[in-house]
Amino acid sequence: MITRRALLGNALVAASTIGPAGAAIAGVLPPGVQTHRAISALLIDRTVRQPRELSALIEVSRRSMPVVDLTLDAVAHNTLQQCLRDSEALVGISSGATLFCLERLAWDHGHRLTVRAEANGTDCSSLRKAAAAFLSGARPAAAPGLSPPGAYAPSRADGVVHVWIIERKSSVPSGQTGAAQWS
Amino acid sequence: MKLPPNVSQEDFTAALAQFAKVVGQEWVFTSDEDLELYRDSYSVNWGETDERTASAALAPDTAEQVVELVKIANRYRIAIYPISTGKNLGYGGAAPALAGSVVLDLKRMNRIVEIDERNGYVVVEPGVSYFDLYQHIQDKGLKLWIDCPSPGWGSVLGNALDGGVGVTLAPYRSHFDAQCGIEVVLPNGRMMRTGMGAMPGAKTWQQFKPGFGPRIDGLFKQSNYGVVTKMGFWLMPPPENIATGIVTVPNYRDIIALVDTIGRLEQSKIVQGLWTLSSPTLGTRGDAAHEAGPPKPADPAIFAILSDPAGVDMAKLESAASASGTPFWSAEFNLYGPRRLIEAQWDCICEALGKIPGARCKLNPVRPLPLPAEELAGLFDTGPLGIPSLRTFSLGPMVSYDGEDVVGHVFFSPVIPRTGEAAIEAMEVFAAITRKYRLPGPPLQFPSAIFERAFLFAVGLPVTRSATVNAKIRGIIRELVEISTARGWGEYRTAPAFFDLIMGTYSYNDHALRDFLETIKDAVDPNGIMSPGRYAIRSGHSRGGSGYPAGTTDQIQKASMQ
Known part of the structure; x- marks a missing residue:
C-alpha cells in the first residue's frame, strides 16, 4: 500500500529534479495538503567535501533558509544548541561521524533522526534528489539511497555522505519544547 | 517489550505507570526508536544475545523525582541504571551493565547549582556537560577554567564517577580527585550528602574534602551504591599564559632517564601541566616544534625499518635515527601561568633534563591567554586550553578491520609503572599483539602521562557490526588482560562487557x-x-x-x- 507520505515524498523527489526545492514544492502540493514540520535550517558538515551534485542545491537553499556550518567545537556548539532549541526540523548533510554526534546532541532537545539517505562520494545524484525532497519538507518512505535512519556507520573515513532530517519528537508536549525541558 | 530480569509483564506495566506519575508520561521511553539511543554504539556485542540493552528509560528532572523512582524500583525489584549524559563511548556508552535494566537518564538534571569564582568551585547536577559548564563560565564572564576530557559533550559528574581524566594541570586532571562533596540518593531512596555537606547549612561543603569521620566519596566512583545527584568540583583560575616546550633525547633507552627525571620534576610540582611522550624517529608529534613548518617526512632508512612486518628492530632503528640526526624521543610540556613562572619552570626542566647526553631543549613562544578565536579554530585539540570540543570525532574511527567497517572502538586501558623500563616493556608487548592480529595502529604506541604517578596505556581496539569480528576483538582483549595481569598491570576502567x-x-x-x-x-x-x-x-x-x-x-x- 502506498501511504500519503510516500506518495507525497515521491512526488517531491520527482519535482525536485526540475528546479529549486522551494519552487518545486509550490507546484506539487495539492491545496490544503500539509507537509510535516517545516524545515528550519540546513546544516552543512564542513569537515567533509561536499559532492558537486549537492553544492548547487546548498547554494539555492541559502535563498530560502539559514544554512549553518556544522562544526563540533565549543564556539559552534552554542550556535548548534540554539539551532536545535529553536527548530522543529532540520536537514543536514554530513559524514556519519558528525551525524553520530549530532543525533545524540539533538536527542537532548527532544529531536529524533527520522529519515536519512546515504551515498558514497562517487555517485550522489540520488542523494541530491533525496536532499531536495527533504528540504521541501517531505519524508519519502521510499527513494533511491534512502536508508533506515539509525543504521549507519559513525565514520568519516568511509567517504559516505549522509543527508538527513532530525525533528522534534511529536510526543513532546505542545507549548513545552524539548529545549525548555532539557535545558 | 523487553522486560527487566525476573519481573513480570504485569509488574513492569504497573511500575511504568507509577514511574510516569513521577516524571510525566513523556519522560518514560519504551519504544524501540527511543531505546535505540540507549544502546552502546561501540558495543562489542552489537546485535548479539549478549548485548546489554535497556527495557525502558526514564528521565527525571529533580533529585526528589529520583528518590521516588528509586522507591518504585525497589517495590517492584526492577534494576535501574543511572546515566548522566550517556556519552561514555569506548567504555560502555549509555547501555546498562545488566540487560533489561531501566535506564535512569539524568540529562534533564542539568543545573549548575552553584559556582563560586572566589573559592574556585562549582556544584553541578549530572546532566551538566563540559560544554554547558564552559558556556556558563563564558556567559557570566567568570575567571575560571575547567579541565575537560576529549570529547567535551560528556557529563562533568559522570566523567568523574567513571574515573575520567583531562589534560590541563595535574591537580585537576583526575576528575574524581578534583571533586569535593557528593549528594547521592541511596538504593533505599534516602538522600545523603558526603563530607561537610552532611551538616545542614554547611558553609564549606566544597572547600574541605575530608569532612568528619571516614571519607566515603570514593565508594561512589565506578560503583553502584546510589544515584549521584549533585557533585562539587574544584576549578582553577585561568592561567595568564601558555607555552609549550620540547626536550628531545637521542637514544631509545634514554627514555629511562627521561621518565625518571620528569617524574622527580612532577613530584616536586615543578612540572604541573600534562607532558606528552612522542618520537621524532617514529614520525609522531614533537619534532615539528623545533622548527617552523610541518614535520619532516620519515627518513627512507627509518621508514623501511618501521615497515618490517616482523616488527621494529629497535637497535637498527636507533642506528638509522642516529645516522640521520633524528632524536628518538621527545617530551612536550604544556606550561601555564605568569611568564616568569613559565620561564622559571623551563629553566628547571632544562637544567634537570640537560644532564641526559645529547638532550636538546626548546621553549616555544609564551602566548597570552585566551588565544585568538581564529587560532583556536585551527587547533585539533583545545582541551589543553580548557575548552571542550568534539574534534576528536573529526578523526573518525578506523576504516576497516578484517574486512569489516569499523564503527567505533573499545578501550583496553592498563595502568603501568611510571618508569622508562615499564614503558619499553609495555610498548613492545602491545606492539607484538598489534602485529599478531594486524590491528590498525602505529608500529609503537606510547604511554600517556595523564595520571600523576603512573602511565596510562589506552589502546583503542576496533569495533564492527560483525559478530565474528567482534568476538575476535573480545578474545584479543582477554589476551591483553592476561598478558597485563601477569605483569602486574591492571586496568583503570573498562566497558561493561569486561567488568567481570x-x-x-x-x-x-x-x-x-x-x-x-x-x-x-x-x-x-x-x-x-x-x-x-x-x-x-x-x-x-x-x-x-x-x-x-x-x-x-x-x-x-x-x-x-x-
Whole structure:
C-alpha cells in the first residue's frame, strides 16, 4: 500500500529534479495538503567535501533558509544548541561521524533522526534528489539511497555522505519544547 | 517489550505507570526508536544475545523525582541504571551493565547549582556537560577554567564517577580527585550528602574534602551504591599564559632517564601541566616544534625499518635515527601561568633534563591567554586550553578491520609503572599483539602521562557490526588482560562487557576487595536494584555461578600467579 507520505515524498523527489526545492514544492502540493514540520535550517558538515551534485542545491537553499556550518567545537556548539532549541526540523548533510554526534546532541532537545539517505562520494545524484525532497519538507518512505535512519556507520573515513532530517519528537508536549525541558 | 530480569509483564506495566506519575508520561521511553539511543554504539556485542540493552528509560528532572523512582524500583525489584549524559563511548556508552535494566537518564538534571569564582568551585547536577559548564563560565564572564576530557559533550559528574581524566594541570586532571562533596540518593531512596555537606547549612561543603569521620566519596566512583545527584568540583583560575616546550633525547633507552627525571620534576610540582611522550624517529608529534613548518617526512632508512612486518628492530632503528640526526624521543610540556613562572619552570626542566647526553631543549613562544578565536579554530585539540570540543570525532574511527567497517572502538586501558623500563616493556608487548592480529595502529604506541604517578596505556581496539569480528576483538582483549595481569598491570576502567574480567584480576587474597564491595552492596542495596553488575559488583541474590562468567576469574587468577 502506498501511504500519503510516500506518495507525497515521491512526488517531491520527482519535482525536485526540475528546479529549486522551494519552487518545486509550490507546484506539487495539492491545496490544503500539509507537509510535516517545516524545515528550519540546513546544516552543512564542513569537515567533509561536499559532492558537486549537492553544492548547487546548498547554494539555492541559502535563498530560502539559514544554512549553518556544522562544526563540533565549543564556539559552534552554542550556535548548534540554539539551532536545535529553536527548530522543529532540520536537514543536514554530513559524514556519519558528525551525524553520530549530532543525533545524540539533538536527542537532548527532544529531536529524533527520522529519515536519512546515504551515498558514497562517487555517485550522489540520488542523494541530491533525496536532499531536495527533504528540504521541501517531505519524508519519502521510499527513494533511491534512502536508508533506515539509525543504521549507519559513525565514520568519516568511509567517504559516505549522509543527508538527513532530525525533528522534534511529536510526543513532546505542545507549548513545552524539548529545549525548555532539557535545558 | 523487553522486560527487566525476573519481573513480570504485569509488574513492569504497573511500575511504568507509577514511574510516569513521577516524571510525566513523556519522560518514560519504551519504544524501540527511543531505546535505540540507549544502546552502546561501540558495543562489542552489537546485535548479539549478549548485548546489554535497556527495557525502558526514564528521565527525571529533580533529585526528589529520583528518590521516588528509586522507591518504585525497589517495590517492584526492577534494576535501574543511572546515566548522566550517556556519552561514555569506548567504555560502555549509555547501555546498562545488566540487560533489561531501566535506564535512569539524568540529562534533564542539568543545573549548575552553584559556582563560586572566589573559592574556585562549582556544584553541578549530572546532566551538566563540559560544554554547558564552559558556556556558563563564558556567559557570566567568570575567571575560571575547567579541565575537560576529549570529547567535551560528556557529563562533568559522570566523567568523574567513571574515573575520567583531562589534560590541563595535574591537580585537576583526575576528575574524581578534583571533586569535593557528593549528594547521592541511596538504593533505599534516602538522600545523603558526603563530607561537610552532611551538616545542614554547611558553609564549606566544597572547600574541605575530608569532612568528619571516614571519607566515603570514593565508594561512589565506578560503583553502584546510589544515584549521584549533585557533585562539587574544584576549578582553577585561568592561567595568564601558555607555552609549550620540547626536550628531545637521542637514544631509545634514554627514555629511562627521561621518565625518571620528569617524574622527580612532577613530584616536586615543578612540572604541573600534562607532558606528552612522542618520537621524532617514529614520525609522531614533537619534532615539528623545533622548527617552523610541518614535520619532516620519515627518513627512507627509518621508514623501511618501521615497515618490517616482523616488527621494529629497535637497535637498527636507533642506528638509522642516529645516522640521520633524528632524536628518538621527545617530551612536550604544556606550561601555564605568569611568564616568569613559565620561564622559571623551563629553566628547571632544562637544567634537570640537560644532564641526559645529547638532550636538546626548546621553549616555544609564551602566548597570552585566551588565544585568538581564529587560532583556536585551527587547533585539533583545545582541551589543553580548557575548552571542550568534539574534534576528536573529526578523526573518525578506523576504516576497516578484517574486512569489516569499523564503527567505533573499545578501550583496553592498563595502568603501568611510571618508569622508562615499564614503558619499553609495555610498548613492545602491545606492539607484538598489534602485529599478531594486524590491528590498525602505529608500529609503537606510547604511554600517556595523564595520571600523576603512573602511565596510562589506552589502546583503542576496533569495533564492527560483525559478530565474528567482534568476538575476535573480545578474545584479543582477554589476551591483553592476561598478558597485563601477569605483569602486574591492571586496568583503570573498562566497558561493561569486561567488568567481570577485569574485576577478576583484582583478586588479592581470594578476591577480598570484591567480597568487601559486595558486602557493602548487600547492606545498602539488598534488593539489588541499583546498576547490578556495574564494575562487577552485585548483591547476594544475583551472585554465584551466573554472576561471574565461567572460568574467567580463574583464568585471570592463574595468569596473575605465573
